[in-house]
Amino acid sequence: xxxxxxxxxxxxxxxxxxxxxxxxxxxxxxxxxxxxxxxxxxxxxxxxxxxxxxxxxxxxxxxxxxxxxxxxxxxxxxxxxxxxxxxxxxxxxxxxxxxxxxxxxxxxxxxxxxxxxxxxxxxxxxxxxxxxxxxxxxxxxxxxxxxxxxxxxxxxxx
Amino acid sequence: xxxxxxxxxxxxxxxxxxxxxxxxxxxxxxxxxxxxxxxxxxxxxxxxxxxxxxxxxxxxxxxxxxxxxxxxxxxxxxxxxxxxxxxxxxxxxxxxxxxxxxxxxxxxxxxxxxxxxxxxxxxxxxxxxxxxxxxxxxxxxxxxxxxxxxxxxxxxxxxxxxxxxxxxxxxxxxxxxxxxxxxxxxxxxxxxxxxxxxxxxxxxxxxxxxxxxxxxxxxxxxxxxxxxxxxxxxxxxxxxxxxxxxxxxxxxxxxxxxxxxxxxxxxxxxxxxxxxxxxxxxxxxxxxxxxxxxxxxxxxxxxxxxxxxxxxxxxxxxxxxxxxxxxxxxxxxxxxxxxxxxxxxxxxxxxxxxxxxxxxxxxxxxxxxxxxxxxxxxxxxxxxxxxxxxxxxxxxxxxxxxxxxxxxxxxxxxxxxxxxxxxxxxxxxxxxxxxxxxxxxxxxxxxxxxxxxxxxxxxxxxxxxxxxxxxxxxxxxxxxxxxxxxxxx
Numbered sequence: 001x002x003x004x005x006x007x008x009x010x011x012x013x014x015x016x017x018x019x020x021x022x023x024x025x026x027x028x029x030x031x032x033x034x035x036x037x038x039x040x041x042x043x044x045x046x047x048x049x050x051x052x053x054x055x056x057x058x059x060x061x062x063x064x065x066x067x068x069x070x071x072x073x074x075x076x077x078x079x080x081x082x083x084x085x086x087x088x089x090x091x092x093x094x095x096x097x098x099x100x101x102x103x104x105x106x107x108x109x110x111x112x113x114x115x116x117x118x119x120x121x122x123x124x125x126x127x128x129x130x131x132x133x134x135x136x137x138x139x140x141x142x143x144x145x146x147x148x149x150x151x152x153x154x155x156x157x158x
Numbered sequence: 159x160x161x162x163x164x165x166x167x168x169x170x171x172x173x174x175x176x177x178x179x180x181x182x183x184x185x186x187x188x189x190x191x192x193x194x195x196x197x198x199x200x201x202x203x204x205x206x207x208x209x210x211x212x213x214x215x216x217x218x219x220x221x222x223x224x225x226x227x228x229x230x231x232x233x234x235x236x237x238x239x240x241x242x243x244x245x246x247x248x249x250x251x252x253x254x255x256x257x258x259x260x261x262x263x264x265x266x267x268x269x270x271x272x273x274x275x276x277x278x279x280x281x282x283x284x285x286x287x288x289x290x291x292x293x294x295x296x297x298x299x300x301x302x303x304x305x306x307x308x309x310x311x312x313x314x315x316x317x318x319x320x321x322x323x324x325x326x327x328x329x330x331x332x333x334x335x336x337x338x339x340x341x342x343x344x345x346x347x348x349x350x351x352x353x354x355x356x357x358x359x360x361x362x363x364x365x366x367x368x369x370x371x372x373x374x375x376x377x378x379x380x381x382x383x384x385x386x387x388x389x390x391x392x393x394x395x396x397x398x399x400x401x402x403x404x405x406x407x408x409x410x411x412x413x414x415x416x417x418x419x420x421x422x423x424x425x426x427x428x429x430x431x432x433x434x435x436x437x438x439x440x441x442x443x444x445x446x447x448x449x450x451x452x453x454x455x456x457x458x459x460x461x462x463x464x465x466x467x468x469x470x471x472x473x474x475x476x477x478x479x480x481x482x483x484x485x486x487x488x489x490x491x492x493x494x495x496x497x498x499x500x501x502x503x504x505x506x507x508x509x510x511x512x513x514x515x516x517x518x519x520x521x522x523x524x525x526x527x528x529x530x531x532x533x534x535x536x537x538x539x540x541x542x543x544x545x546x547x548x549x550x551x552x553x554x555x556x557x558x559x560x561x562x563x564x565x566x567x568x569x570x571x572x573x574x575x576x577x578x579x580x581x582x583x584x585x586x587x588x589x590x591x592x593x594x595x596x597x598x599x600x601x602x603x604x605x606x607x608x609x610x611x612x613x614x615x616x617x618x619x620x621x622x623x624x625x626x627x628x629x630x631x632x633x634x635x636x637x638x639x640x641x642x643x644x645x646x647x
Contacts, residue, residue: 005583005584006583006584006585009580009584010584013322013326020329020344023343023344024343027341027343028341029339029341031336031338031339031606032336032338032339032341032343034605035328035332035601035602035605036329036332036343036344039325039328039329039332040329042321042325043322043325043326043329046318046321046322046325047322049318050316050318050319050322053318079375082374082375082377083371083375083579085374086370086371086374086375086547087371087572087575087576087579089374089547089551090367090371090551090555090572090575091572093551093552093555094555094568094569094572097555097565097568098565098569102552102555102556102559106552106556109548109551109552110548110549110552113544113547113548114544114545114548117544119544127545127548127549131548131549131552135552135556139556139560143202143560145556145559145560145563146563147556147559148559148563148565155565156565
């Protein structure tokens with residue numbers, strides 16, 4: 001029996017609900033614990049029902065069309081590395097912002113992303129400069145946001 | 159009158175114009191659309207006057223459909239989901255060499271539809287207020303539950319997953335200090351979590367992060383580089399005259415769109431496809447629909463924009479979002495210090511009027527802009543995903559940071575972004591989760607207020623009982639429909 005990726009996410013949700021339920025029961029007062037217990041319990045019940053439905057559907061699909069379910073899995077597998085890569089770029093930007101701040105990390109991110117996706121140096125540097133000017137102009141000058149300077153330049157995480 | 163006078167202030171008009179420009183551009187880019195545009199701009203409105211911020215955001219969403227109609231007609235790519243109905247006859251018109259006529263008809267019908275239903279919504283305000291005044295804590299509680307159920311049941315995908323999404327949203331809202339008791343919940347000793355999750359983080363994680371990651375997954379321009387362009391202005395004018403020729407069709411579609419917009423959670427696709435079907439049924443040329451009939455463009459586009467006035471009225475009057483995107487509007491209300499819910503229409507009547515009239519003005523500006531700018535707007539669809547990703551990701555991060563000026567919000571956004579992508583990919587409901595998060599604390603407040611004031615039988619008030627019956631009906635509609643089909647057979 002094949003389990004769809006979405007069903008694994010359902011399992012994660014069910015686990016979260018169990019943890020939330022246990023945590024909620026341990027809260028000191030009724031007013032604090034009632035809503036978490038009700039909501040976590042609801043998620044647990046609904047999650048279990050939906051998981052059961054998906055398992056039954058998975059068993060039925062496998063017995064009817066083995067080839068089609070195999071093709072569907074390939075499609076999903078093909079997208080996952082790209083999602084991970086895209087998320088990796090976002091995480092790298094976040095790490096760069098933590099170290100050197102927005103005004104340095106963002107232009108570096110733009111240059112790196114464009115260059116590694118086969119864009120020319122002129123366009124990459126031009127766009128990076130435009131982004132830096134846009135961020136400084138809109139956020140620092142107009143909106144007066146105190147942009148994070150980076151750990152290297154004495155910034156705090158929170 | 160105060161509401162209209164506020165709208166005419168230079169700052170408000172400037173932001174309205176800016177929102178319209180942004181919406182027109184965003185509407186052309188399918189993955190983005192009005193919802194993501196609003197999400198990206200949410201952090202910018204912090205600290206703004208509500209009378210400036212809310213019409214600005216509303217314009218960004220409401221007129222994105224006008225820009226989206228251009229790509230629907232010329233490229234068979236709906237710029238926003240509701241524009242899909244326009245593709246059915248719009249693109250065949252392009253194939254017949256009448257693309258300009260179809261664009262002119264679509265843009266004119268959109269603009270007129272968005273303007274015409276605003277007076278209807280304004281007339282409804284004094285009719286709705288007496289009902290709202292009768293609502294006390296139990297009724298408020300069940301209105302919130304009804305809103306969550308509507309959105310969960312009537313959006314795409316599994317009903318159970320929609321309800322799980324809404325419940326997850328309420329659970330996320332429980333993180334942090336509880337206002338009633340001062341107890342810290344789900345903080346696990348982490349000081350950052352005592353203030354709860356940032357609303358901007360949740361909104362960006364649910365809508366913007368999945369959208370921008372999908373760009374990097376698809377890895378292509380929105381439209382192939384050799385597709386049709388738009389050159390003849392006279393065709394645009396001819397299309398505009400078609401709307402006048404088919405004015406009754408336009409009016410019927412606008413009213414239909416408005417009525418469907420008022421009903422929470424029905425969805426924008428329903429209004430446009432229903433309008434298309436109605437146009438086909440009532441046309442003398444119904445057999446030619448699908449081959450390039452201008453009526454097949456006028457009807458859905460008119461309904462598309464007209465539903466927004468109805469949707470906004472429901473959101474303002476009852477705190478129930480008329481659509482998934484209106485759930486984002488509710489988040490915007492909170493950010494500018496307006497408590498969403500049934501009292502909003504009473505306590506902020508002038509602001510509500512400003513928003514409704516602003517909607518009409520935004521539609522007018524968008525109509526003129528897209529009408530004359532269509533040949534240039536279409537070029538945006540040829541921008542590579544690489545540039546879009548490189549621009550949008552930093553804006554998302556800065557948006558998350560700017561709200562509290564706390565870098566930790568950026569890292570929390572990354573974690574929530576994983577959740578947002580999973581919610582989006584595996585058939586759960588992003589709007590339901592957001593609504594649960596936005597209304598979670600209100601839900602708890604009204605629950606305890608009801609229990610304290612009325613005891614455990616608080617649900618026995620007449621309006622509450624009616625609302626409970628509606629909730630049960632909404633939740634069991636699929637079962638009722640199946641029973642009916644079995645009985646009919």
